[in-house]
Amino acid sequence: MSDIPHFPQLQSTAVSAPKWIRRVARTSIQLARQRVDPTGRTLPSPESLGPFVRRHSTALLRSLGIDVVTHGDTRTKEPADDECVHRRPILIVANHVSWIDPYVINSVFGARFVAKHDVAGWFVIGPIARRFGAFFHKRGCFRDAWRTVEATHNALRDGYRVGIFPEGTTTYGDHLLPFFPALFQAAIDSQVLVQPVALRYQTAQGEPTEAAAYAGQMTFGESVRNILRAPEIVADLQLGPRLEPGDHRRDLATRTESAIDSMLWPERSGDERERPRPNWADLPENLQPAG
Numbered sequence: 166m167s168d169i170p171h172f173p174q175l176q177s178t179a180v181s182a183p184k185w186i187r188r189v190a191r192t193s194i195q196l197a198r199q200r201v202d203p204t205g206r207t208l209p210s211p212e213s214l215g216p217f218v219r220r221h222s223t224a225l226l227r228s229l230g231i232d233v234v235t236h237g238d239t240r241t242k243e244p245a246d247d248e249c250v251h252r253r254p255i256l257i258v259a260n261h262v263s264w265i266d267p268y269v270i271n272s273v274f275g276a277r278f279v280a281k282h283d284v285a286g287w288f289v290i291g292p293i294a295r296r297f298g299a300f301f302h303k304r305g306c307f308r309d310a311w312r313t314v315e316a317t318h319n320a321l322r323d324g325y326r327v328g329i330f331p332e333g334t335t336t337y338g339d340h341l342l343p344f345f346p347a348l349f350q351a352a353i354d355s356q357v358l359v360q361p362v363a364l365r366y367q368t369a370q371g372e373p374t375e376a377a378a379y380a381g382q383m384t385f386g387e388s389v390r391n392i393l394r395a396p397e398i399v400a401d402l403q404l405g406p407r408l409e410p411g412d413h414r415r416d417l418a419t420r421t422e423s424a425i426d427s428m429l430w431p432e433r434s435g436d437e438r439e440r441p442r443p444n445w446a447d448l449p450e451n452l453q454p455a456g
Contacts, residue, residue: 208298211254211324215275218297222271226400229392231265231377232369233272237404237428254321255407256352258421259362260429261330262338263379264290264388266364269400271297274360276326279313279348287385298325310347317351327351331418335380338366338373341426346418352410353417361405361421363428369397403428 209217226233257276259266267278277298285291285301294301300320302313317327331344352359366377376395379388392398405424411417426433 211326214277214298215326217275218271219273219275221293221297222268222275225268226265226272229265229398230395231269231392231398231400233269233400233402235273235402235404237402253357254324254355255326255358255360256317256321256349256355257326257328257360257362258344258349258425259328259330259364260338260341260425261332261335262364262366263335263377264385265377265379265392265400266330267294267297267299267328269364269402270328270362273402274326274328276328277320278328279317279330300327314348314350314354317348318354321351321355321357331421335378337375337378337380338364341422341429344418344422346414349410349414349417349421353412353414356410358407359410359417359421360407361424361428363403363405363425365401365403365429367399367401369399371399374398 208214223233257270257274259270264284267280270276271278277300278294279300279302280294282301282303284294284299287294298320300313300316303309317329320327329348331346331348332342333345334342336342349359366374368374374395376391376398377388377400378391379385405428408417408420408424411420
């Protein structure tokens with residue numbers, strides 16, 4: 166991976182050595198706690214899983230030095246933990262930049278996420294993802310795609326919130342890839358609302374930064390190093406109005422993609438957002454990183 170960033174003017178400074186050491190220590194402790202948290206091997210109920218995931222995600226982000234700022238439609242604001250039993254399940258859809266994206270989104274929503282099957286074998290992160298109730302799928306495998314759709318549908322039916330990244334891979338956050346429509350079928354089958362989420366990583370001054378990115382040929386270790394070295398990272402979550410599922414997954418994918426695109430780049434015209442829907446078979450198994 167080249168050291169030349171997409172935003173070179175924003176990579177000129179790094180966190181001080183003492184602060185870097187403190188971040189490494191705190192992050193290691195948080196990851197260890199998440200892996201051995203005494204919740205048992207049975208997945209908690211929706212009422213218990215949401216607060217559990219939000220608490221641990223918030224703690225990990227704090228140890229990494231990442232602040233989360235949320236804004237957007239007021240109807241998307243979360244209730245207090247003791248009110249979570251009354252929440253409706255929703256399908257959360259976001260653009261994908263980094264392995265840290267699920268933690269950022271889960272600091273607000275407390276959801277189960279769909280991830281590529283490689284993540285299950287990642288050191289430390291894999292066991293944590295399983296503890297958080299993640300679904301693992303093989304990209305480029307049509308049969309496994311529909312197994313994942315069914316599992317997502319069942320989770321929504323049972324009351325869990327589920328998050329997906331329908332681009333199928335990560336970007337540096339400077340563009341949006343066409344959304345694969347398959348997983349949107351779970352929202353239609355369950356008749357749950359879809360929550361569009363536009364995710365940006367910025368500096369404290371509001372400038373874009375690639376410090377959190379995990380894309381291209383970057384290794385996981387390089388991504389972790391970049392996050393730990395960054396002076397500051399602000400994860401900006403913009404929540405759009407929730408969408409009715411409708412009857413057709415391609416239409417739902419198009420509407421959701423348009424909503425996220427509009428939040429990320431409001432200056433673009435509608436015609437610039439019209440792109441063909443890809444199929445799962447179009448996505449090769451070795452496509453580079455996605456969480």
